[in-house]
Amino acid sequence: MKRKELHSGENDGLHPLESLDLSKVDSFVELVQAMGKTAFGGRTLGEAFDIWMTMARDPDCTVVLTLSGAMTVAQQGAIICEMIDRGLVHAIVSTGALICHGLTQSLGGVHYRSDSSIDDKRLFEKGYNRVFDTLEQELNLVDVEQLVEDVLNDESPDGKIWSSAGFCRVLGRRLEKIDSGAGILRSAWRRDVPVFIPAFTDSEIALAFYVFAMGQMDLSRGEADLLKALPSYNPFLDLQEYARLVSRADRLGIFTIGGGVPRNWAQQVAPLFDVIKSRIGRHFGEPRFSYGIRICPEPAHFGGLSGCTYSEGVSWGKFLPPEEGGRFAEVFADATLVWPLLMKAVFEALDKEED
Numbered sequence: 001m002k003r004k005e006l007h008s009g010e011n012d013g014l015h016p017l018e019s020l021d022l023s024k025v026d027s028f029v030e031l032v033q034a035m036g037k038t039a040f041g042g043r044t045l046g047e048a049f050d051i052w053m054t055m056a057r058d059p060d061c062t063v064v065l066t067l068s069g070a071m072t073v074a075q076q077g078a079i080i081c082e083m084i085d086r087g088l089v090h091a092i093v094s095t096g097a098l099i100c101h102g103l104t105q106s107l108g109g110v111h112y113r114s115d116s117s118i119d120d121k122r123l124f125e126k127g128y129n130r131v132f133d134t135l136e137q138e139l140n141l142v143d144v145e146q147l148v149e150d151v152l153n154d155e156s157p158d159g160k161i162w163s164s165a166g167f168c169r170v171l172g173r174r175l176e177k178i179d180s181g182a183g184i185l186r187s188a189w190r191r192d193v194p195v196f197i198p199a200f201t202d203s204e205i206a207l208a209f210y211v212f213a214m215g216q217m218d219l220s221r222g223e224a225d226l227l228k229a230l231p232s233y234n235p236f237l238d239l240q241e242y243a244r245l246v247s248r249a250d251r252l253g254i255f256t257i258g259g260g261v262p263r264n265w266a267q268q269v270a271p272l273f274d275v276i277k278s279r280i281g282r283h284f285g286e287p288r289f290s291y292g293i294r295i296c297p298e299p300a301h302f303g304g305l306s307g308c309t310y311s312e313g314v315s316w317g318k319f320l321p322p323e324e325g326g327r328f329a330e331v332f333a334d335a336t337l338v339w340p341l342l343m344k345a346v347f348e349a350l351d352k353e354e355d
Contacts, residue, residue: 029352032345041333045342048293048329052346055253055291056088062249063291066266067094068258068306072102073111073131074336077184079343084187086347089255091245092188092195093262096203099168099184099195100144101136103205106175106183107147109140141204147174148208163237164197167209194245196238198265209233243269246287253291257335259298259306267318274317288320289313292328295335295342 009016018037025031029049036046055061065083072080080102083089105111112128112135123130127138148171155170157163172189175181188195200206214229246252246269256263273284298307310328313319320326331338 027348028341028345029349032342041331041338044329044331045333045338048295048331048342049345049349051253051291051293051327051329052255052342053349054327056346056350058251058253060250061253061291062090062245062251063088063253063255064091064093064266065089066254066256066258066262067092067098068260068262069095069335070098070101070131070134071257071335072098072105072184073134073136075111076336076339077102077105078182079340080184081182081187082347083343084184084191084193086350087191088346090193091242091266092184092193093242093266094195094197095260095262096164096197096200096205099197100141100204101131102184103144103147103171104136104140106181106186107140107143108180109137109143111136111140144204145208145211147171148205149212150174152209152212157232159237160232161237162209162231162233163235163241164200165194165238165241167205168195168197194241196242196265198235198238199261200233200235239272242266243272243284247273247284249287251291252287252289254289254293256292256294256296257339258296259294259304259308263294263306263308267313267316270318271316286317288326289318290320290325290327292319292326293331294329295331295333295339297332297334299332 017039018034020034020038020042025034032046032049034046035042036049037043038046055063065080067080071077084092101111114130114133114135120130123135129136129138129141151167151170151174157166168185169189172185172187172195175183175186176189185195187193197203201210209231210229213231214226217226217229219226254266267289270287273287277283292310292313294310296306298304300307300309300312310319310326310330314321314326319328
């Protein structure tokens with residue numbers, strides 16, 4: 001039997017780990033960088049910080065933020081607003097519910113802790129909607145419905161047909177006008193950041209949108225006729241606008257909270273262009289994400305989209321492989337635990353660079 005070779009990691013060019021000495025940490029930047037020299041989730045968080053700083057320093061990188069999960073109910077909305085305000089993201093792809101719950105806060109609504117001693121049936125009777133350990137008041141959603149109705153009464157879409165991005169722009173402009181509070185759509189409108197909601201109909205905003213269209217009909221008609229109401233809305237306008245945005249990018253980065261429809265919709269533009277090329281012979285480029293950061297607790301073996309790895313995305317042509325410059329970090333954690341820490345470090349580092 002051949003004798004085992006006893007190599008030295010230093011001679012082989014390996015990267016040594018370092019003990020996390022908190023007595024030497026005086027900032028969020030130093031903490032996250034020190035965590036990056038440890039192992040497991042701490043190391044991936046440090047890698048995420050390095051990639052974020054690379055994207056932030058690259059003026060030719062278009063960064064897409066994808067959002068799923070109850071992040072605004074979980075009071076993470078101000079982080080999203082600051083990311084937009086600082087110019088760190090150039091497009092947002094989100095669930096409709098997340099944007100809706102953020103709207104309630106923009107309109108002055110409050111979310112409350114859920115008391116586990118109260119039965120869910122009793123919560124329903126009192127007009128409280130439970131989201132995990134948090135409560136959304138039905139009164140808040142009534143305010144959103146009223147805002148949607150007011151906007152639809154007063155505004156007309158470009159080209160006579162609404163898209164989710166077009167409607168989010170108008171909502172953001174209205175929030176700026178009424179000046180009731182900060183919010184994702186208000187910040188996005190100020191910075192001209194499009195907000196796409198691929199599954200638009202899966203939200204209270206869309207329900208109010210649909211009921212408004214029904215209200216424009218003759219309400220004396222039967223239920224079967226009223227249910228035929230169709231709002232002036234076309235989701236392919238979103239796909240068209242997003243594809244144009246991506247096709248103009250020199251480099252692409254993606255920052256994902258959770259996964260689901262927003263993540264896949266944002267990533268599918270490369271396969272779209274591949275299909276266009278193969279089916280009708282027109283070449284619109286080969287957009288691939290050069291950078292990716294994902295914060296999500298779901299592992300791949302559950303089989304869900306949220307747990308899909310970036311390496312799997314390489315096989316679909318959505319991401320550059322590492323040997324071609326692709327850099328990716330996947331942090332398996334609850335976003336409310338590590339997202340604030342990561343972004344505080346990024347903001348702090350950027351502020352220091354400006355000083």
